[in-house]
Amino acid sequence: MTVTRVLHAPEKVTPATRERVLRIIEAVGYVPDLVARSLTSARTGVVAAVVPTLSNSLIAEVTQGMSQTFARHGRQLMIGASNFSSQTEEEIVRSFLARRVDAIYLTGTSQTPETIRMLRAAGLPVVQGGNIPETPIDMVAGTSNTIASRALVEGLIKRYRGEIGYIGHDPVDNDRARDRKRGYIAALEAAGLQPQPGWMLERPLSMAGGADGIMALLAQPDRPRAVFCGTDVIATGAIFACLRAGLRVPDDIAIAGYDDLEIAGQMTPSLTTVRIPRFDIGVRAAELIDMALAGERPVEPVADMGFQIMWRDSA
Amino acid sequence: MTVTRVLHAPEKVTPATRERVLRIIEAVGYVPDLVARSLTSARTGVVAAVVPTLSNSLIAEVTQGMSQTFARHGRQLMIGASNFSSQTEEEIVRSFLARRVDAIYLTGTSQTPETIRMLRAAGLPVVQGGNIPETPIDMVAGTSNTIASRALVEGLIKRYRGEIGYIGHDPVDNDRARDRKRGYIAALEAAGLQPQPGWMLERPLSMAGGADGIMALLAQPDRPRAVFCGTDVIATGAIFACLRAGLRVPDDIAIAGYDDLEIAGQMTPSLTTVRIPRFDIGVRAAELIDMALAGERPVEPVADMGFQIMWRDSA
DNA sequence: TTAGCAAATGTTAGCGCATACATTTGCCCT
DNA sequence: AGGGCAAATGTATGCGCTAACATTTGCTAA
Numbered sequence: 001m002t003v004t005r006v007l008h009a010p011e012k013v014t015p016a017t018r019e020r021v022l023r024i025i026e027a028v029g030y031v032p033d034l035v036a037r038s039l040t041s042a043r044t045g046v047v048a049a050v051v052p053t054l055s056n057s058l059i060a061e062v063t064q065g066m067s068q069t070f071a072r073h074g075r076q077l078m079i080g081a082s083n084f085s086s087q088t089e090e091e092i093v094r095s096f097l098a099r100r101v102d103a104i105y106l107t108g109t110s111q112t113p114e115t116i117r118m119l120r121a122a123g124l125p126v127v128q129g130g131n132i133p134e135t136p137i138d139m140v141a142g143t144s145n146t147i148a149s150r151a152l153v154e155g156l157i158k159r160y161r162g163e164i165g166y167i168g169h170d171p172v173d174n175d176r177a178r179d180r181k182r183g184y185i186a187a188l189e190a191a192g193l194q195p196q197p198g199w200m201l202e203r204p205l206s207m208a209g210g211a212d213g214i215m216a217l218l219a220q221p222d223r224p225r226a227v228f229c230g231t232d233v234i235a236t237g238a239i240f241a242c243l244r245a246g247l248r249v250p251d252d253i254a255i256a257g258y259d260d261l262e263i264a265g266q267m268t269p270s271l272t273t274v275r276i277p278r279f280d281i282g283v284r285a286a287e288l289i290d291m292a293l294a295g296e297r298p299v300e301p302v303a304d305m306g307f308q309i310m311w312r313d314s315a
Numbered sequence: 316m317t318v319t320r321v322l323h324a325p326e327k328v329t330p331a332t333r334e335r336v337l338r339i340i341e342a343v344g345y346v347p348d349l350v351a352r353s354l355t356s357a358r359t360g361v362v363a364a365v366v367p368t369l370s371n372s373l374i375a376e377v378t379q380g381m382s383q384t385f386a387r388h389g390r391q392l393m394i395g396a397s398n399f400s401s402q403t404e405e406e407i408v409r410s411f412l413a414r415r416v417d418a419i420y421l422t423g424t425s426q427t428p429e430t431i432r433m434l435r436a437a438g439l440p441v442v443q444g445g446n447i448p449e450t451p452i453d454m455v456a457g458t459s460n461t462i463a464s465r466a467l468v469e470g471l472i473k474r475y476r477g478e479i480g481y482i483g484h485d486p487v488d489n490d491r492a493r494d495r496k497r498g499y500i501a502a503l504e505a506a507g508l509q510p511q512p513g514w515m516l517e518r519p520l521s522m523a524g525g526a527d528g529i530m531a532l533l534a535q536p537d538r539p540r541a542v543f544c545g546t547d548v549i550a551t552g553a554i555f556a557c558l559r560a561g562l563r564v565p566d567d568i569a570i571a572g573y574d575d576l577e578i579a580g581q582m583t584p585s586l587t588t589v590r591i592p593r594f595d596i597g598v599r600a601a602e603l604i605d606m607a608l609a610g611e612r613p614v615e616p617v618a619d620m621g622f623q624i625m626w627r628d629s630a
Numbered sequence: 631t632t633a634g635c636a637a638a639t640g641t642t643a644g645c646g647c648a649t650a651c652a653t654t655t656g657c658c659c660t
Numbered sequence: 661a662g663g664g665c666a667a668a669t670g671t672a673t674g675c676g677c678t679a680a681c682a683t684t685t686g687c688t689a690a
Contacts, residue, residue, distance in 0.1 A: 001647095001648080001669075001670065001671080002668090002669060002670080004647070004648060005668095005669085008648085012667085012668075012669095013668075013669085014667090014668065014669090017668080017669080029436055031409070031412055031413050032413060032646085032647080033413070033415060033645090033646050033647070034413045034414045034415065034647095035350060035353045035354055035359060035414065035415045035645095035646080035647095036354055036645070036646035036647045036648090036675090037646080037647055037648080038350045038647095038675095039350055039351055039354055039645090039646080039647070039674095039675050039676070039677095040646085040647050040648050040649080040674080040675055041647085041648075041675090042675080044350060046393070046414075053379060054369065054375040054376070054378050054379045054382065055372065055375050055376045055379045056375070057370065057372065057375075060369040060370050060371070060372075060375045061369070061370045063369050063394075064368060064369045064370045064396060067369065067394065067395070067396045068396065068398075071395075071396070074410070076393055076394075076395065076410065076411075076414065077393065077394050077395075078361070078391055078392065078393050078394075079378075079382065079391075079392050079393075079394050080382070080386075080391065080392075081379060081382045081383065081386070083383075094346070095389070095391065096391075097346055098346050098347060098348070098349045099349045099350065099361075099391065100348060100349065100350045121344055206577060207577050207578065207581040208577070208581070211581065236578070236581070237581055240581045240582050240583055241581075243583040244583055262521060262522050262523070263522060263551070263578065266522040266523070266526065266551070266552055266555045266556075267555050267582075268555055268558040268559055316639075316640065316641080316677095316678075317638090317639065317640080319677070319678060320638095320639085320678095323678085327637085327638075327639095328638075328639085329637090329638065329639090332638080332639080347676085347677080348675090348676050348677070349677095350675095350676080350677095351645090351675070351676035351677045351678090352676080352677055352678080353645095353677090354644095354645050354646070354647095354675090354676080354677070355644080355645055355676085355677050355678050355679080356645090356677085356678080357645080
């Protein structure tokens with residue numbers, strides 16, 4: 001008990017005793033057992049994050065932002081990879097709850113009803129990040145993928161007479177992919193255009209997927225004049241494929257992406273895309289959680305982090 | 316106690332009782348508290364990974380490999396970002412030990428003496444990943460950065476008459492960066508060449524850093540014929556900068572990287588680089604840890620995962 | 631019918647910490 | 661010198677789980 005006091009309330013211990021205890025702590029290499037502490041305090045100091053994959057700069061940077069922010073309060077991040085499956089996410093959440101994490105960050109808004117039920121029942125702070133859900137589970141830090149992609153596509157429509165194609169990635173269990181496509185369709189419809197099924201492709205989330213997609217699109221007799229890609233990864237893959245095929249971007253085909261990865265600004269041609277504050281989303285998510293854990297419910301639990309259209313050379 | 320038995324040894328419980336217990340578990344939404352279980356079992360089921368940053372595809376994929384492999388045994392990954400500082404790494408390790416993680420993965424081999432002391436004292440399985448240390452703390456899953464970069468640079472020397480420059484990133488507390496530079500120097504010296512201080516630059520680990528580096532190198536009156544970059548990120552940044560400046564790669568300047576990120580094979584010109592099995596390093600690290608935790612000390616605790624030189628268009 | 635015994639179920643204790651309460655120490659003042 | 665009191669230190673208890681041991685149940689066989 002005196003040891004506990006030396007560690008948590010040293011002023012309540014005589015300097016002499018304090019010294020003695022500290023010396024012994026040093027000598028025997030005592031390190032307080034945070035597991036046991038968690039048992040009594042009902043606080044683990046661990047925040048869980050469910051991400052679809054770590055192999056994605058966008059998500060990695062959000063995670064990085066969270067990790068850095070949490071480090072300031074001695075909280076640790078526990079990571080689970082759902083591999084873009086809501087079912088897997090559900091299992092991961094179940095396991096996190098059993099581990100009594102203090103709060104949970106979820107990528108996106110595609111949770112199963114059971115996941116939502118469990119989280120509500122557990123009553124811990126939850127942040128959905130990267131998109132804005134219609135009915136949040138708890139708190140949110142993200143940007144509206146629909147609005148952002150719609151804004152970009154509206155710009156493309158003006159510049160390229162409405163002949164816009166789309167290459168996206170699997171929207172199943174992935175609300176970001178789904179909403180970016182929705183934004184694309186919404187922009188077309190708002191301009192009185194009919195979305196062409198043949199111009200909407202779905203490819204794996206990789207440069208190779210983008211390359212494959214653009215080639216398929218260009219092989220069509222009636223090809224679009226510009227293509228909006230669901231992510232910069234697909235967009236860069238598409239551009240590289242065009243360059244390999246001897247096509248000029250944007251002269252032969254214009255291409256735009258989403259995310260504003262570093263490569264977007266560096267490549268030639270530079271990539272027109274949507275900048276989203278990835279790192280800041282992570283930071284904000286962590287701040288929301290920190291506030292909730294401190295007992296103050298944030299004034300604005302749904303943080304729209306905004307976006308910016310980056311018009312560059314590719315479109 | 317009967318509940319515990321239903322969960323861990325259902326065959327020791329009458330079917331009727333089992334049903335009844337399960338029904339109640341369902342009804343009250345009981346979820347076993349893994350924190351309490353950890354206290355008794357002295358096992359948390361949590362493995363910690365210290366990474367310099369998550370915003371790096373290379374590291375993210377290693378982590379992804381670990382995460383997936385651990386998921387099979389119900390283990391969770393806890394992540395700490397050291398931000399390329401051994402001192403920060405030490406603090407993170409201290410915190411992980413207090414949390415009684417079952418094992419620790421460390422990126423690279425630049426640990427402080429105190430970190431090593433703590434880990435030895437704690438006696439838990441440790442894997443150093445991504446490089447091969449001279450004196451491992453415990454287990455290892457990586458490739459020799461020195462040997463791999465030396466092999467690549469030797470190839471460059473043959474092709475470009477020994478006029479090879481180098482752009483690397485900060486080697487302080489970063490053994491991978493340090494060893495890649497060592498490999499570069501070793502290759503030159505083995506060929507009887509004198510490393511030129513003016514041809515060895517250090518830049519931030521980003522495409523912008525690579526762009527800046529190559530421009531500085533090309534501005535010199537006596538410029539090298541080829542440049543070895545410490546990572547693909549720097550190399551791609553350098554190539555893009557050359558393209559923007561109207562220089563041809565490899566005709567005007569040859570450029571090679573290290574890591575074989577997806578972009579290396581996709582960009583134009585495609586990037587000559589060193590392929591390292593990032594995902595597999597993560598998987599192997601996790602396997603080594605799983606074995607150690609199962610009580611079997613692996614036959615070969617130091618796993619050299621090898622590498623492959625990818626000769627492509629850029630050099 | 632009942633002793634005997636295995637299977638099923640229940641009880642105790644302890645993991646390491648920290649809250650609440652109990653005791654001891656040390657010092658001041660009369 | 662000794663009572664009184666605050667400060668310092670110590671003890672008991674419980675967090676939720678499970679290993680180890682204790683008791684009860686239910687069935688078999690004489």
